[in-house]
Amino acid sequence: MKKSLFSNIFKFALFFVAAAVIVTACKDDDDDDDNNNPVIVLDGFYVHGDATASADLASNMMMSTTRNEVGQVDRTTLYEKYIALKANTDFHITQVAGSTQTTWGPGGDFAEVTNPTTDEPQGAPFWRGSLVETSDAFQVPADGLYHVVFDTEFMRVVVARVQWGVIGAATPGGLSGSTALTEGTFGLESMTFQTTEMEMTLGDFKFRYSDGWKIEIDTTDTNPDNHVKVNTNYGGSVAELVPGGDNINNAESGYYTVTMSWSLANGTTATLERTGDLPLTDYSDVSLGLIGDGFNDADGNQWSWDGGYGLQTPTVDGDVYTWTWDGIEVLSAGSFKIREGEDWNGYSFGYPQVTMAGGAAADFEANGDGNFVPLSDQTVNISFEINAATETYTFTVDAVVK
Incomplete structure (x- = not known):
């Protein structure tokens, strides 16, 4: 009996020791010495300071990894955070690794970019440079929403x-x-950008900020595939925004209220609310042509994205408008769209906006930009019809029998 009792007591003692070890091993980092109300800080990078909603480290200030615009693939060393910042006030990037906290700030070459590439933001300032371990803080000159990005490599x-x-x-x-979407009232917890009564037709679109598509992080490698750039645009869908994602298709024309919202709690989200019908469009004077590198011209030379081919106004039958291009050699090595005139100021139409018809309809597909992509090299006749009354676009393509 005594032996059995001693054995049970010994087992209970071992159990409590093991439990204590497990609890200790699972403890998160704590940046607060008050054991009554510990603040849990996970390993990672944080944007914080008096310019932000929190001077201290907090979970909603944590940065996340994002896509490299080159190849649109996830990059584990590329971090970003959309965050509201107060003007002329300090903020830092702090790294937490176990019990160690490291403060990062701007290097000596960190400065406003005055000669951006054509794809980088044009409509608002941005700054770029080295990230170094320092107590020196970042500041911005104006209240607003900002995109903070860095690469650890x-x-x-x-x-x-x-x-x-x-x-x-x-x-x-x-x-x-x-x-442009009009910027609403500045707030450290949330901000809204919105426009009302925007005319939107059947077609594709994206959200982008400050008139840019991307920002270069490092392009020093001689191989462009090794460059690192961050997206400054969203595609995918309105409900699920994806950095640098595929074009978003607008399936119904009309007047819309378009809203981009940001909050510390939910990040960046978008909504489109249709508020009315557009008047019937008269396409009689609209000159459309083919544009892209997915076909040859009449001389057998591959066309490009630099100009319209076969520009023409339509034949008109009531509310039905038709454009035709015969004997077009399409190329599987490229893609194309239908576009108005010699620039991108007017109408343009791609695969997602049309109803495919004709004997060769199955020989085409779409890419992420919404272009027509031939699946094989062949010669075809193309007809593009717009029924303005029903708002339907029909792309009819038939193979030419030689």
Whole structure:
């Protein structure tokens, strides 16, 4: 009996020791010495300071990894955070690794970019340079929403002012420029960008900020595939925004309220609310042509994205408008769209907006940009019809029998 009792007591003692070890081993980092109300801080990078909603480390200030615009693949060393910042006030990037906290700040070459590439933001300032271990703080000159980005391999950092807009065939400016969303009241917890009564046609579009598509982080390698750039645009869908994602298709024309919202709690989200019908469009004087590298011209030379081919006004039958291109040699090595005129200021149409018809309809597919992509090299006759009354676009393609 005594032996059995001693054995049971010994087993209970071992159990409590093991439990204590497990609890100790599972403890998170704690940046607060008050054991009554510990603040749990997970390993990672944080944007914080008096310029932000929190001077201290907090879970909603944590940065996350994002896609490299080159190849649109996830990059584990590329971090980003959209965050509201107060003007002329300090903020830092702090790294937490176990019990160690490291403060990162701007290097000596960190400065405003005055000669951005054509794909980088044009409508608002951004700064770029080295990220170094220092107590020196970042500051911005104006209240607003900003995109903070850095890469741990190259230790390069970007801080960019965010002013949202929409661009694409479905929008008033086409692909020539963004239609701005008006910035609402500044707030450290949330901000909204919105426009009302925007005319949107059947077509595709994207959200992008400050009239840019991307920002270069490092492009020093001689192989462009090894460059690192961050997306400054969202595609995918309105409900699920994806950095640098596929074009978003607008399936119903009309007047819309377009809203981009940001909050510390939910990040960046978008909504489109249709508020009315557009008047019937008269396409009689609209000159459309083919544009892209997915076909040859009449001399057998591959066309390009530099100009329209076979520009013409339509034949008209009531509310039905038809454009035709015969004997077109399409190329599987490229893609194309239908576009108005010699620039992207007007209408443009791609695969997602049309109903495919004709004997060779199955020989085409779409890519992420919404282009027509031939699946094989062949000669075809193309007819593009718009029924303005029903708002339907029909792309009829038939193989030419030689």
